Amino acid sequence: MQVIAKRPDSLTDLNFTYCPGCTHGISHRLIAEAIDELDLRNKMMGVAPVGCSVFAYKFFNFDMAEAAHGRAPAVATGMKRARPDMHVFTYQGDGDLAAIGTAEIVHAANRGENISIFFVNNAIYGMTGGQMAPTTLPGMKTSTSPYGRDEQDIGYPIAACELLDSLRAPYYIERVSLLSPQDIIKAKRAVLKALKYNKENRGFTFVEFVSTCPTNWGMTPLDAMKWAKENMYPFFPVKLFRDKGEEGGK
């Protein structure tokens, strides 16, 4: 019998706890597939964040640590320094990475830590029930911006890739999206590249996924993808920011 499709070895057989139509399942799977393809599972370790993906430590099938809110890059730093023979990634949402964990992500990137960061940006706090995120779009209504995000009062969305791209140390920074099958194929390539560089200990790698939150946006999954293309791309353009591997590894 020929196996056509199966669960990646790097995922456990637990059912995801994500809402129907949520893109976390896709990004989990892309990371797990890439780890399998790179034959990294027995040397892999991951850090789960606080947010919707707080239980990611149960879903990935290798050693995992659950970090305090925003601290995943610091925890990953400690893990990689303690076990340089292994490889580590963090999986973080926009509140975790771009609000409470801003210092940790900027400084881990600035040190050029040998870690991969997978950043899920859906412009909202999902787990706590749809509050405003640092990446919430101007005018966007959330449970803590009930009249729409007023950029004159609370500022504009933070673009993490652009912020980190101002630093010299990072090795690879790319923003991809999960809004169509083609986008997902491209996202897979980015995940593979980040983890390949990680395997080779080349330095700090960062992949942002432009994602959706149908539940808290109050849309069907398909409408959410359409809305994200129209509204998120202007602030979060899909783009390769940096790839030192392509430039000859400088």
Add this chain to the structure above:
Amino acid sequence: MGEKVLMKGNEAVAEAAIRAGCRHYFAYPITPQSELIEYMSRMMPKAGGTFVQAESEIAAVNMVYGAAGCGKRVMTSSSSPGISLKMEGISYLAGAELPAVIVNVQRGGPGLGDIQPAQGDYFQATKGGGHGDYRMPVLAPSTVQEFADMADLAFELGDKYRTPVMILSDGLLGQMMEPVDFKPRKTEAEMEELDKQHFDWCIHPNQDEPNRHHHEINSLEIDPLILEKHVIHLGEKFDKIEANEVRYEEYKLTDDCEYLIVAFGTAARIAKSAIDELNVEGVKIGMIRPITVWPYPYEAIRNALTPKIKKILVTELNLGQMIEDVKLAVEGKVPVEFLGKVGGILFTPQEVKDKIKGM
């Protein structure tokens, strides 16, 4: 080294930690502990270890969490305001049952306070500090030698009970120089044993071993019935530590003592000088010096309450914190008086003597 070395407390505890097998150290500069982070930045690379100057005390303690999750002997250090920032991480270390050593070289507070020695973090260290239901062994040195020896003890206790352990020092012990006799550095073979001791739960390679479920370093349990079990398990562990790890020193304590001083750390040092002079003058006085301030030597204080004891004096470099534990031990049987200094000011032996004579 085999012979005594004259060293600052901050450097001595760093050297002793390296000798005890600590190869990972993460911290942020703050006075009066900066000699410690500076010593580590010089010596850790030479010992083949990791030194990272973190972007904050919060990041440092979370780096500790990551390295401790990999089963390594790991340490961080700071002084009072920085320790407040580490409290989040200490709660997570306790919840996830990770061994780690945290050194607090206390200074005056609250807030930014000043940079002189103080003991104002006693409550924070011994009664919680971080959120949630946890306890943490807290060791209070009173000499540079003891400060250094506690590095080894703290790692041993941390590994034995899978718990963070704090060394509660202060700016005086951190800055002053005294002769120190170091234990030999752990051998390669001993380091290898240390590495393996936590393999049943920590992050490490060879995850392909059959039947090995992946390890989770975690303090989250969303099901209340499971969290209840976990916290009860923690409670049983704390009971064991209380039963087995109480440490204290009796100084000039005899059956005919009429006065008892209870003091820890730097305050106990000063009290010893006063007791020596008072004994010469014919005053019958001795001291109990808690070495572990958690678990606390309640029983030792209770046992010292002979019918001859008229009064107890508690001396601290704060407004009166440990005195609450002394009163718990004494249960109202004897009056307990207090002599304190705050703001980073020390009392003199003469002030202790005057207080005793006025009691």
